[in-house]
Amino acid sequence: MNQEEFAAVCHRHALKVTPQRSEIFRQMQACRDHLSAEALYRRVRCVFPRISFDTVHRTLQTFAAVGLARVVEGTGLPRRFDVNTRRHHHFWCRHCNRLIDIPHDGLKVGRIPAVLEGRHHVASARLVLEGVCEDCLASGSKSPNPGLDGGLEL
Ligand SMILES: [Zn+2]
Ligand SMILES: [Zn+2]
Numbered sequence: 091m092n093q094e095e096f097a098a099v100c101h102r103h104a105l106k107v108t109p110q111r112s113e114i115f116r117q118m119q120a121c122r123d124h125l126s127a128e129a130l131y132r133r134v135r136c137v138f139p140r141i142s143f144d145t146v147h148r149t150l151q152t153f154a155a156v157g158l159a160r161v162v163e164g165t166g167l168p169r170r171f172d173v174n175t176r177r178h179h180h181f182w183c184r185h186c187n188r189l190i191d192i193p194h195d196g197l198k199v200g201r202i203p204a205v206l207e208g209r210h211h212v213a214s215a216r217l218v219l220e221g222v223c224e225d226c227l228a229s230g231s232k233s234p235n236p237g238l239d240g241g242l243e244l
Contacts, residue, residue: 091119091173096158102158113137114149118159118173124180124189126168164187164218179216183223190223 091099096115100107117133118125125133131146150171153159163172165182171188179197182188199215206212220241 091158091175094182099156099158105152105156110134110138110141110145112150114146115153115158115173116173124162124165124172126170128168130171160217163216167187177214179218181219181221181223183226184220185222185226188223188225192217192219 096161097107114134126149127150131143159171159173162172174191179192202212
C-alpha cells in the first residue's frame with residue numbers, strides 16, 4: 091500500500107492523515123519484520139522525538155480497527171503488528187524472534203477438526219509455524235527453547 095492508498099483508507103474512516111500517522115505507517119511498511127508497539131516507538135521517535143509511546147500505541151489500535159494493520163496472533167508478548175493485510179501465515183524464529191510471512195497459497199491448511207465440524211462456522215485459519223530461521227541455523231544458534239511447546243512435530 092502506498093501513501094496515497096493509505097490516505098484514502100484514512101479518509102474513508104474519517105481519520106486525519108497527520109505526519110505522525112503517516113510516519114508510523116511508513117516505518118511499519120519499511121521494516122520487513124513485524125514490529126511491536128515498543129519497537130515502532132523507538133523508530134518513530136527518531137523522526138518525532140516528542141511523540142509519546144501512548145500515541146504510537148493508540149495509532150496502532152486505530153490502524154488495526156480500520157484494517158490498515160492487524161495483530162499477529164500466537165507469537166506471545168509483546169503483541170506485534172502486521173501491515174501486510176493480504177491473507178498470509180507466519181514462520182516464527184524462536185531464537186531471534188523474527189516473523190517471516192508465508193503466502194497463503196504456499197500452505198495447505200488442514201481439515202476442520204471434528205470437534206468444530208458441523209457445529210461451528212469456521213471462517214478462516216491463521217497458522218504460526220515455529221522453529222529456527224536460516225540465519226540462526228547458519229550462525230550455529232540453537233533455539234533457547236527447543237521443545238515443541240505442545241505444537242505438532244514436523
Ligand atoms: Zn532466527
Ligand atoms: Zn505478516
